[in-house]
Amino acid sequence: MGESDLAYGSSFSIDSMKVIAESVGIGSLGDDAAKELADDITYRLKVILQDSMKFMHHSKRQKLTITDIDHALKIKNIEAQYGFIQPDSLPFRFASGGGRELHFIEDKEIDLSEILSAPPPKIPLGVSVRAHWLSVDGVQPTVPENPPPLSKEAQKQESVDPMTKLSKSANEDATGKPMCGKAARLKASESVHVKQLATHELSVEQQLYYKEITETCVGSDENRRAEALQSLACDPGLHEMLPRMCTFISEGVKVNVVQNNLALLIYLMRMVKALLDNQSLYLEKYLHEMIPAVSTCIVSRQLCLRPEMDNHWALRDFAARLMAQICKTFNTSTNNLQTRVTRLFAKALQCPSQTNNDTGVGPSMANMKEPEKTPLASLYGAVQGLSELGPEVIKVFILPRVRWLGERIEGALTGVGGADRLAAGNLKQQLLKVLAPVLRQLRQPPDQPEDYKRDYGYLGPSLQQMVGKLRVSPAGGGGGGAVAVVTCTPPLVPVTPPPLVTTPIHVGVAKTVGSYTRPGPSPKIRVSVATVGDGGAAAATCAPPLVSVTPPPLVTASLHIPKTIESVTTRNVVISASPAPQSPVPATPPPQKFVIVASQQKPTQAQSAGGSGHIVVHGSQPAIVRSQNVQSVVVTSGPAPGTGPAQKVVVVGVAPQTSSSQHHNQLSQAPVSVVAKPVFARAAMGPSAPQPTQPPPELDDLSHLA
Template identity: 25%
Template structure:
């Protein structure tokens, strides 16, 4: 037993209970030992939850409160306690003696302010008000950046990390690549309607880019790849925004390609038009980037005829009022005598009247 019968008997006599038999003292000692072990076990849980290896008074008080017992008050574990003993083997910490005359002569403490409740606006429409009740905000210089650029930087950082695919996605990716060679229409339809291929988007884009580099400009495979680009763009289950900066360069290259067939040039122009109409208002730098690139390729007299024709053809598709917005203001910059391009300009201008 942690507590002897004499200790329990002395405490009982101090509380005015003089006569307790031996069995009662033994039962009380066992019950007291059980209660103390229970409190210590509960206090150790609070200690571990606080990520400490030393038990303190706060843990014991929390354990007592969890058992609906009034917590201990009076002494802090940081204080050096001096114990004194009595002849009955009872130890105590003596209280400090206070001189009443000296205590009464001390000045009275300041009267605390009365509590009150006051209402104020913390923020209005997400903007915190600069009033005394609100915390002070330290403004940091914010570099204005387009959302598309943020996506691009985030994607570049993620590309440095190793990206692991599940077995099912890897099998699906390989199956689509095989289907592109055997039955392109099925592969195009799968990429247009598939729901769980978000992780495969960078893999498809990388594969398409490699195929366009090693393939011939007028090969049938180029037309299939351009349609695959269109399927990824039109798939409503894919978040394609972070990859627009990777999709635009190969599409624009096909629009102004020297040896690209007319069908491939038309498919690439339609995909560029879709990007312009769908994401042009969402990302402010996207539309000017496309327009400036096409105008530069069209008005550059060093470019071949088919390059200028492709740039002007794609530029005419971007807007219903393309002539007034982009073509007519830039006609003075165009000094080439290429008849086919001039005929196309005349046809676009006449259609806008």
């Protein structure tokens, strides 16, 4: 019976009957009996299925469920089948053996005691009603609940081939935007004219929205800004006001660069980020405004009023990442975006004389076309911008300029002027960070300091050390090294707030080389780990972050270090300071790549604001520390103290007890991002654990800066 026709369904095979009979203990079922059974069962099953279809239809579903079949059995006066659960899909397993083939559903044995001991499952959310306008006078308003009036594909199509819009105007109805009679008549009369590509009328609601959003984005209320950015990043139907948004950003950057208003520049870049993240927008048509604005924020000579104090480096880093994102998303063979952007940055790295000769550098470079040298800040931006574009770019454009850059750095470090010295330090760290991984690939060991000195000038020895460390680290994380402290700051990107914990505790991460975005599971956590000093560099000091933010409890678990990082990192140690479990969480034994250190309960210590509430833990295993009311935690892992060089991790966490409660409200809104700072580094550690003595002098908290 297996070979039944396609049009009228299939039926059970005799073999199936035999297998089923065997499963209930009937060993020898005759062929005739099996055939009779197969026919009968096929018929009965089909009738039941036809009835259950009725229940499916009346439940307004398009998917038949087990309850439908139960109801169909019930109206046939057959007892329903109990105990069948209904997962989303029922994968048939296949097994063969002894010349027989068998398809079956895997039915796992369930241990009841496990279920009983397990914590009760979460209560499902209650049903609730929500209303929105589907249509106002026949026109669909652009609210998040409605589908976007113009899909991203359509926008893309339009920007690639503007003629489609013209040809489509004949049958406007097809785009899903209905026209009322008046508009249709109007259209018929002007159908001769070439229709403009962009809609230039904004409805009153859209105008209000635009006003509200732009004001909030550059306003002073951080919570509302987070909401506004969230709206920009998620709402569909913004494409009609996109030209205005882009102009707003572009003009805003122009004005605020002149006025050196760092805060506003940061806000504008966050707007760019939000627009880039919006799934329903296609920005290609507006890149001519976006790219100059973003690149200005990367390489501009001065972005803030007090270059020696303010942290404009974070803005440059952030803008550079944006630029990389733009390049990645919109680069095509026709617009050669990445090539052009790369050329832009590369020119900043040219010798001043060459720069002078060039004229068409681009608007953002205008302020560099002075006879004197390119400022160090711009060099930093250019290096950062190039390094975000990938190792190849670094190899081709930065590496040949290392010697020259080294001279500049040397000059600045030895010269006078705090700002210059700071800039040079940053630039140096940046260069080391981006170059070391490339050099590691490029050069064969052994790394001789003399060779490096010869090839790369001033930076040679430092580079050699970095590369040396890189070579060692992936193998086993040996050798002490630089340590970075990560402070959590409100992010550049608004994210869903993590579940609150009672005591905010801070967090450190150890040293990584490179900066990356870390894709966490549910809360997006942006982690950027800044430069790391080379061995023996002076320890920096940390200040308690003014805005303390609770790290999400999942920080440790959520660490997926991107592959690109693996080659870069020497050792990543991540510490979460969530005051979560009573018992030490057995840190999932990680590969050598990183050590997870959670926190451990410690007796509460009386604290003074700047006191020394450090916990020092030594152990050969990754230590788990929970800290409460602790200002900082220092963890070293590695051999016991005194027996050998220990691997050190320094965590500086600050939880000002007084401020914790008042931050809670704020925290529920303020999401987390983590910016790393170099604190100090030592190549080899003595038995005594490092004590972070002072708070760091500056913060990476962008919102604070703003």
